[in-house]
Amino acid sequence: MRHALSNPMLMVGLAIVLFVTTMAALAPWLAPFDPAEIHVHAILLPPSIEHWFGTDMLGRDILSRMLYGARVSLAVGLIAVGISISIGIVLGAIAGYFGGKIDAILMRITDMVLCFPTFFLILAVIAFLEPSLWNIMIVIGLTSWMGVTRLVRAEFLALKEQEFILAAKSLGVSHLQIMLRYMLPNAMAPILVSAVLGIAGAVLLESGLSFLGLGVQPPDPSWGNMLTEGKDNIQIAWWISLFPGLAILITVLGYNLLGEALRDLLDPKMKP
Numbered sequence: 001m002r003h004a005l006s007n008p009m010l011m012v013g014l015a016i017v018l019f020v021t022t023m024a025a026l027a028p029w030l031a032p033f034d035p036a037e038i039h040v041h042a043i044l045l046p047p048s049i050e051h052w053f054g055t056d057m058l059g060r061d062i063l064s065r066m067l068y069g070a071r072v073s074l075a076v077g078l079i080a081v082g083i084s085i086s087i088g089i090v091l092g093a094i095a096g097y098f099g100g101k102i103d104a105i106l107m108r109i110t111d112m113v114l115c116f117p118t119f120f121l122i123l124a125v126i127a128f129l130e131p132s133l134w135n136i137m138i139v140i141g142l143t144s145w146m147g148v149t150r151l152v153r154a155e156f157l158a159l160k161e162q163e164f165i166l167a168a169k170s171l172g173v174s175h176l177q178i179m180l181r182y183m184l185p186n187a188m189a190p191i192l193v194s195a196v197l198g199i200a201g202a203v204l205l206e207s208g209l210s211f212l213g214l215g216v217q218p219p220d221p222s223w224g225n226m227l228t229e230g231k232d233n234i235q236i237a238w239w240i241s242l243f244p245g246l247a248i249l250i251t252v253l254g255y256n257l258l259g260e261a262l263r264d265l266l267d268p269k270m271k272p
Contacts, residue, residue, distance in 0.1 A: 072220070076202055080205075087141070092156065093179050095149070097156050119205065122205065192262060196258050208224060227241050
C-alpha cells in the first residue's frame, strides 16, 4: 500500500478513472439539460454560465451530451474487454496447460487472426451488421482477444512446471481444478494490467467507429459522433469538437497511466 500511494502515476490514473466513472454513473442527475432536447433559440452558443461547454447546431447542450456519452464509452470499454479477456483466458489457459498439438493449433489460429489489422477487421464485420451499441461491444470483444491469449499461455507455460502444480497433479487433482484454483489466480496480475489497458483501446475504437458513422447512431450521444458533428462547424463553433476530444484524450490517458502503474506495482521485479 505504501508503494502504491507513493506512485504518482497510479494516483493520477486512478483519480481520472474514478472521476470519469463517477460522472458517467451520475449523468442523469448531473446533466443540466436533456441531451437529445433541441433548443432552436440556443443554436451554436459559445461556452457560457448557462451552457458551460456551449451548444451544437441543434441547440443541444454539449456538457449534457458529454456526460451521457461517457456512459457509452465506458460501457463499450468494460463489456468489450470483458468479452476479450474471457476468450483470451480460456484459449490461453488450454494452450499453455496442455501444450503439444492443442497449443500449436490454438496459437496458429491466434497468429492468423493477428495478421488482420484490428480496426479494418472491425469495419468489415460492422459493415454487415446493423450499427448498434451492443454490436460494437461484441465485435470489439471478439476481435481483441489475441494478445490476452498469448499472455495467459505464457503464464501457464511457466506455472505448470512449478512444484506446487506438479504436486497437485501427483495427488490426482483434476485438470480443470488445477487451472482454475491454482494457476489462474497466479496469472491474474498481467491479466489485470492487460484488461485496464484494453479499456483504453476499446474507448478509442468506439470513438473511431462512431466518428465514421458506424458506431452509436444519432441522436444518442457518443464522444465519437459528437466529433463528427463538430468537424463541419469547427471554424465557427470550435467547442463542439474540442470538449469531446479532450474527454477522449483524458479518459484514455487515465486508463493508460493506471495500467502502466499497475504493471510496475504488481511485477515483483519492479519493486524496490
